[in-house]
Amino acid sequence: MTSALASKLATYEPTAEIHRLVKGTPILLLVGPTGAGKDALKEKLLKTGKFRHIISHTTRPPRINHGVIEQDGLDYHFINKHQAEKMLDNKALIEAKIYSGNLYGTSVAEIQAAHNEGKIAMTDIEVQGVAEYKTIDPGVMAVFLLPPDFKTWQERLQRRYGDVVDASDYRLRLQTALEELEQLLNTSHYVAVINDNISKAFEQIHTITTSRSHTSPDDPAARKVAKRLAQDIQAYLDRTDAS
Numbered sequence: 001m002t003s004a005l006a007s008k009l010a011t012y013e014p015t016a017e018i019h020r021l022v023k024g025t026p027i028l029l030l031v032g033p034t035g036a037g038k039d040a041l042k043e044k045l046l047k048t049g050k051f052r053h054i055i056s057h058t059t060r061p062p063r064i065n066h067g068v069i070e071q072d073g074l075d076y077h078f079i080n081k082h083q084a085e086k087m088l089d090n091k092a093l094i095e096a097k098i099y100s101g102n103l104y105g106t107s108v109a110e111i112q113a114a115h116n117e118g119k120i121a122m123t124d125i126e127v128q129g130v131a132e133y134k135t136i137d138p139g140v141m142a143v144f145l146l147p148p149d150f151k152t153w154q155e156r157l158q159r160r161y162g163d164v165v166d167a168s169d170y171r172l173r174l175q176t177a178l179e180e181l182e183q184l185l186n187t188s189h190y191v192a193v194i195n196d197n198i199s200k201a202f203e204q205i206h207t208i209t210t211s212r213s214h215t216s217p218d219d220p221a222a223r224k225v226a227k228r229l230a231q232d233i234q235a236y237l238d239r240t241d242a243s
Helices: 005-012 016-023 036-045 081-087 108-117 127-136 150-161 167-186 198-210 217-243
Strands: 028-031 051-053 093-099 102-109 122-123 141-146 191-194
Touching: 005 093, 016 093, 016 108, 016 127, 016 167, 028 036, 028 127, 036 051, 036 198, 051 093, 051 108, 051 217, 081 093, 081 102, 093 108, 093 127, 102 108, 102 127, 108 122, 122 191, 122 217, 127 141, 141 198, 141 217, 150 217, 191 217
Parallel strands: 028 122, 028 141, 051 122, 141 191
Antiparallel strands: 093 102
């Protein structure tokens, strides 16, 4: 990341107009480690016609996902660092953060489009982005999706990436997932949902988005699963450190 981009990002503040847009638009943020099932749930939610998928911007290059190379304008808006700087200068982003050395952000235009259509703006996002949204509007809905256990999660990752991910990248994914789980367990930003059965997870999200409290009765049980998952990840990392 360039020093100019880092400097602009460090001092970036959403405008008053952005604050009004976020507060005036229902927003659902999906969070969770890679392999938690965010993509499958997004597709199912979009089929209801009540949601608009918000496509994030990123400076990272496209990569292979489910055996297919990601597409610009479908998976992400892929931009270079100069374009990212211009978007920051023009106050064109709701939020932006650095993740694994690359910028990720949500554009004002994407949220405005959902607002104009009268739909719930929905996107998957990193935990840093959730914190920025919550600073603007604590009422933004954030669902943290969880695999049911460590073994199932590893099997999903193997099916998704096969042998593409090397050992160092795999370890980084585990460390990142552990940091994300710590955010779930140590903040009040999220409602936790176990994604073991997609139909059940879908129904829970429907309850969260339609209830006045935007909560789920299954959240406490899901948080116990999250705690165990974090413990299993840490144990795995400790074993590999010792070997």
